[in-house]
Amino acid sequence: MSASIPNEFIDELLNRIDIYDVVAPRVTLKKAGKDYSGLCPFHNENTPSFTVSQQKQFFHCFGCGQSGSAIRFLMEFEGLDFVDAVKELAEQAGVEVPLKQVNKQQHRERTNLYAITEKVTRIYQQHLKNNQKIIDYIKNRGIDGKTCQTFQIGFAEDSWDGISKRFPQDQQELLDRCGLLSHSNQKSYDKFRNRLMFPIHDRRGRVIAFGGRAVDDEQQPKYLNSPETDLFHKGRELYGYHLARKHSSEDFVIVVEGYMDVVALHQHGIKNTVATLGTATSTEHIALLFKTWTKVVFCFDGDSAGQKAAKKALLTALPLYLDDKIIEFLFLPEDQDPDSYVNQNGQHGFLQQLQSAVPLSQFLMDIISEGIQLNTLDGKAQLHERAKSYLKQLPHGAFRQIMHDNVANISGITHARSKKPNQQKRPDNGQLNPMRRLLSLILNKPALCEKLPDDLDFTLLPYKGAEIINKMIEIQAGYPQINSAALLEHFRNSDYVSNLSRLMVVYDHMDETELTSEMDDLVAHLEQLTTTSKINQLREKQLQDGLTDQEKQQLIALLTKKIK
Known part of the structure; x- marks a missing residue:
């Protein structure tokens, strides 16, 4: 970050803030002597090695070694840079951060990138308001005006310079750095044309990228996303995350595959919904979700593509699956996606479908036993052997032990009890x-x-x-x-x-x-x-x-x- 904050302010801020008030809403803590302890949010464990000291205003994990102040905790837990973490704490303390610029040019450039994406968002929104055909298209898709405003949905004109012409020459480079331009034969033109535009927001609600959906059937690709930029890293971001946190008090989150799925579910009152951004679910996605919710429900189409995506999500989730978390998989009827299903069956119908979600344990066993004849000795041996590569990815704890026992019961082959991983020793x-x-x-x-x-x-x-x-x-x-x-x-x-x-x-x-x-x-x-x-x-x-x-x-x- 290109701005520095006087140490005197940091000292006073950390004297005002109680680290317990910062950590406790994000990590379950229990009193342990003069301090508090809990499961570390930064690595997989089932025996608490994470401590929070109010006396020192300091957290430390004896398992992975992560430690620091309330500022460091927010940086690691929320993925914030130093200045943003200080700003969040300052807002909580009711004080203003005195920034002194170290590298004004760099700081100004990053600020300008956000200014570009915000202005482009407003232009797309204006294009939508002025295009009756697209308004009718949205209405036919079941999206109302209030939902459009909430998600800041807009429209990119069918023009090579609908956006670029709205910016002076000295801002064209910033447009390019925001992923809004394409290049061919040494010429630049708008990346998004004739598309319904979905702004992608970061965790603080700032626009960092865009997703564009084709409005004509012959237009390819159907979905076009911004490329990776200084602001946007798709493996870390989730569409609708900032709204799901803001508008929902549920203890679980539904992960879907498309923008329209999130929008439709949100409009029907199911606001605890996010989507991956044209990429498979990453470990960063799952870690981010578990920081806010205790249960994650992956919702996929009922076709073979949905099954394939679900299996990828499961494999990604295994190393992060702690005993105090829950993952489930919901498969909708074939030829249905969350968007179409909720529009046909309403909020009640979709929530009923959630009741049929499959626990990770069951889905994992279905994958392990796929194609195996479990009523034969050969099949039981095959199951035991195949399960090894899956179960070893699970973190040590009760769930891993239960899954081992389950495989042993089916196969008839017992196993040695798994040992707990070594933890860092407290210095003497x-x-x-x-x-x-x-x-x-x-x-x-x-x-x-x-x-x-x-x-x-x-x-x-x-x-x-x-x-x-x-x-x-x-x-x-x-x-x-x-x-x-x-x-x-x-x-x-x-x-x-x-x-x-x-x-x-x-x-x-x-x-x-x-x-x-x-x-x-x-x-x-x-x-x-x-x-x-x-x-x-x-x-x-x-x-x-x-x-x-x-x-x-x-x-x-x-x-x-x-x-x-």
Whole structure:
């Protein structure tokens, strides 16, 4: 991101925000001593290794190592960049973000790309309002005016320059970067022509791309999507996602294949619906859906193409299928898609169909056993062998164990119990050198900096980290109320931020009194180490060049101090 935010603002923001209020709506947390724990949202696990500390305003996973402040959590969980994550937290705190531009040109260009897509959206909408033929076409498809406005549906004129002519020459490059131009024989022209236009929005509701549906039967392809651009990566985006989150309070989401399916279901009151964008369901899609909903229902046409798409979705979902999530597959009657079905049978009819959705476990067994004669010994052996490649993709946990047991019951072949994966060990403070112990203590409780003597020279110690500690002391002196997470954010772009994150959890088992006592003991030890280092330096100088009177007095004072 090309804009920076003053560290002073970050410090104050993280002091206002409670990380629990940021994480709890997105991850199920339970009280665990002074902290909270839950299943990590960043990797597959069935035993909680994810912790949230209100004292430090910090999250950490002992399984995958992900950690950080509320800002880092939003960046990883919501897929936001740093500035957007700060903006979201600032909005929650009711404060305005003071941006100071580092690279104004780059920031302006990205802003201009959004401005282009928004303007093009308005042009397409105007084209639709002025074209009675397309209005009739939409009405015949069962789409009303309110739904058109909600989805910002428009129309691309049957013209080579219906869009490009609306922009000056110096903005043609931006049009191209938004994927709105095609090129042939060194000439540029509108990519979308004579098509019903569906703007594609990001998670914040900004237009980032377009999908165009042909309105004439002979026009090919039937659907045309924007290419990948700086704003648009189709493997990460889902059509209608921002509306599904905004307008639905359901705990499940329906994934369909087309824009018209989403629009039709939404209009009939089924607003928890999204669509993939002309591509197969990706792991990023499923991870994104599970961040918001506990159940995902894939809805496919009942033909062979629908079965094929469903199988791809299942294979993609297997490694992400946790015990607290549910995936189901709904196959509509042959020659029906969600759009046509809901228009013919209404909301009630479609919701009734949802009751016949097949659980992932059943669909998986159908795929594994396809073409196998299960009433023969050969077939049972074949089932057991074929199941291995599928079941090993499931994360360790109850569901994987149940599926293993199910295959064993059918085949008559027992299996060894699967072992839990190794987790990262909590660092042991006894194994850390004094400098790393000091870093860990300060990260746990920044106010402990005030216990460090002003004359304690960390550069005299035979350990790395003096520069980092001096920086932390400087930061804490400038903002005495700074919390652990805010202090860590000052090092977010450094090479050693991951090491600092690990050090943050070393003293988790100690309360404030124990932390203070540990700090007092460590300071005494560091003073002894630095005193010894100074004595050794002076003695070496005494042997080689002799000492000045001032240096002799300093040596005597240091020796006296060490004896005490």
